[in-house]
Amino acid sequence: MTTRIPALPDRLRVALSALVLLGAAAQAGANTLTQNVSWTIDRPGTSTKYRLVAYGDSIYAGYNTSITTAAKYSAPTVDAEYLSALWGADIESVRRAKSGAVASDVYTNKIVAEKSYMQDSSTRVVTFEMCGNDGLQARTAFKGQGGTCDYSGMDNAVNTCKQYVAAAMDFINANAYAGVKVKVISNLHYPGYAADNVQSSCKDATTQATVNLQDIFLPRLAKMNYWMCEYAREKGFTCADNFAQFMGADYDSNGDGIVDSVGLQWVPGESETSYVTRTTTTLRSTIRDANTHFVSASTSYDYLQSDDTHPTYTGGTVTAGLFGGTTGSGAPRYTSFTGGKSPIWNQYGHERMGWNVSTSNTAAP
Amino acid sequence: MDKPPRITRQGDRWGPAIGFLAIAIALVAGALVGWWASMTTSPSASETASAPVAAEAAAPLQVAAAAASGAARVMLASAPVAPAASAVPAIPRHRDPNGDQTPDIADYINAGEKPTMNEVIARLHDAGVHTGLGAFNPPGTKPPLIGLAVPEDFALPPGYVRHYQATDDGQRIEPILMFAPGYQATTPDGRPVAMPADRVVPPELAPPGLPIRRIVVPAPIPGS
Numbered sequence: 001m002t003t004r005i006p007a008l009p010d011r012l013r014v015a016l017s018a019l020v021l022l023g024a025a026a027q028a029g030a031n032t033l034t035q036n037v038s039w040t041i042d043r044p045g046t047s048t049k050y051r052l053v054a055y056g057d058s059i060y061a062g063y064n065t066s067i068t069t070a071a072k073y074s075a076p077t078v079d080a081e082y083l084s085a086l087w088g089a090d091i092e093s094v095r096r097a098k099s100g101a102v103a104s105d106v107y108t109n110k111i112v113a114e115k116s117y118m119q120d121s122s123t124r125v126v127t128f129e130m131c132g133n134d135g136l137q138a139r140t141a142f143k144g145q146g147g148t149c150d151y152s153g154m155d156n157a158v159n160t161c162k163q164y165v166a167a168a169m170d171f172i173n174a175n176a177y178a179g180v181k182v183k184v185i186s187n188l189h190y191p192g193y194a195a196d197n198v199q200s201s202c203k204d205a206t207t208q209a210t211v212n213l214q215d216i217f218l219p220r221l222a223k224m225n226y227w228m229c230e231y232a233r234e235k236g237f238t239c240a241d242n243f244a245q246f247m248g249a250d251y252d253s254n255g256d257g258i259v260d261s262v263g264l265q266w267v268p269g270e271s272e273t274s275y276v277t278r279t280t281t282t283l284r285s286t287i288r289d290a291n292t293h294f295v296s297a298s299t300s301y302d303y304l305q306s307d308d309t310h311p312t313y314t315g316g317t318v319t320a321g322l323f324g325g326t327t328g329s330g331a332p333r334y335t336s337f338t339g340g341k342s343p344i345w346n347q348y349g350h351e352r353m354g355w356n357v358s359t360s361n362t363a364a365p
Numbered sequence: 366m367d368k369p370p371r372i373t374r375q376g377d378r379w380g381p382a383i384g385f386l387a388i389a390i391a392l393v394a395g396a397l398v399g400w401w402a403s404m405t406t407s408p409s410a411s412e413t414a415s416a417p418v419a420a421e422a423a424a425p426l427q428v429a430a431a432a433a434s435g436a437a438r439v440m441l442a443s444a445p446v447a448p449a450a451s452a453v454p455a456i457p458r459h460r461d462p463n464g465d466q467t468p469d470i471a472d473y474i475n476a477g478e479k480p481t482m483n484e485v486i487a488r489l490h491d492a493g494v495h496t497g498l499g500a501f502n503p504p505g506t507k508p509p510l511i512g513l514a515v516p517e518d519f520a521l522p523p524g525y526v527r528h529y530q531a532t533d534d535g536q537r538i539e540p541i542l543m544f545a546p547g548y549q550a551t552t553p554d555g556r557p558v559a560m561p562a563d564r565v566v567p568p569e570l571a572p573p574g575l576p577i578r579r580i581v582v583p584a585p586i587p588g589s
Contacts, residue, residue, distance in 0.1 A: 033469055066589065069588070139500075327414065
């Protein structure tokens, strides 16, 4: 009896399948991607350096649909460029981010576990964002429901978000370097707003009818965003209201006398009911998918990448992900900002978000 | 007389194969050349950057085959010439002592592999994981719209929009011509015409004077 040896092509296929493809990864932690980057805006003529520390998930990471790279100019680094011009100094943007991380993960494993980065005496700005993945996961789960709709997953995501946002602010207040001048939370845009304008598979227990996904998700997202801003007000942070900046046009599309992106902004001191009603009902017609962000009636920009989720960017990429992160520096793209805005402030998602964060910057470090 | 049976190795024993050995030597040589090339690439004069190099490559925890599902892109320009061979960098297996100690997906990928995000997401879904990266839409879910190029100096009539997009690797795509939301085009005698659902203006509804040319999406930047 002889034993057959696989032909070379068969053996090659086996070898290549192991060489090229990914191992199964269902274990906890296997569904996220660490993407840390430290990028210094190296302003000519100065050696004074201050630090901006940013904690978050794929948004602050500058996720660009790659497992090995990220945007060099994600929102925190865009803000660093504004700071560099404002303070006449080099600004080190330290991005501690994990794509796919839920709020509890960002809080526990980035903000708390990596607190040393905001304790450095050069730190002047601390900013964070979270909760987007809590929402994405809850949305995915809801879309998969049949039978009677169960809204508890989305509601739990809202509550979890509130819990960790508040905890993160408290922790940063207690642990960041005492000389920190600016603390900012970025709230959430609504990725896939247009795609969610469809009916659910499940049926509402009361009406026995399917529900519009957008109608289900928007109010819950609004609650998350409200509490990010409200907790910011209560705990000494400022709120970069990205929902308004991404989802509202920069002109008055409904003739109410208010630019849409201004009308959608959170108003300090308003109630949750007021904010949610205003953004999800009163001004609902002014909310538009961020794939077509109108800067005027005749010009629009796509703020989302091809995954219909993450912000667009410009300025190249850096290594961040599977093969580790990047520590680097480079000259600013712009050294002064007329009216506090770069020439491209409204042309890409990350540029818009970075500008929005920059509006909280103090005049001096 | 029958030919004598050909003697081969036993099924549960494995010895060196000349073909395999040659392939392995070629792979190692290619990796070394690629590594050397990457180490000697200079950053631009105004920028410096460094990425960590793995100190060791531990055995992966799991290995399984996966189905790739690369998203198709349309109207791609010719791809720039890529290097003939490049080494896959090593996956760092040590954690920053001042950082997050929890595992991430890099701990589940074999040394030498570089899956695409489409492959990662597909593999997570195959494993029943719809959280974390598994809750992300795959790249290409909503690819760039392809339409008529609209030059910057072309004066748009009412009802038309100049729409700008970008590639996932951060390249600007030249603007396309779209209809404004809610705009209804009409024939010369005033009859409404069917409007495209995606608002992208077809050539037959382009405004007079617009040169008819479709945009081309820039090819991906190698390594991005």
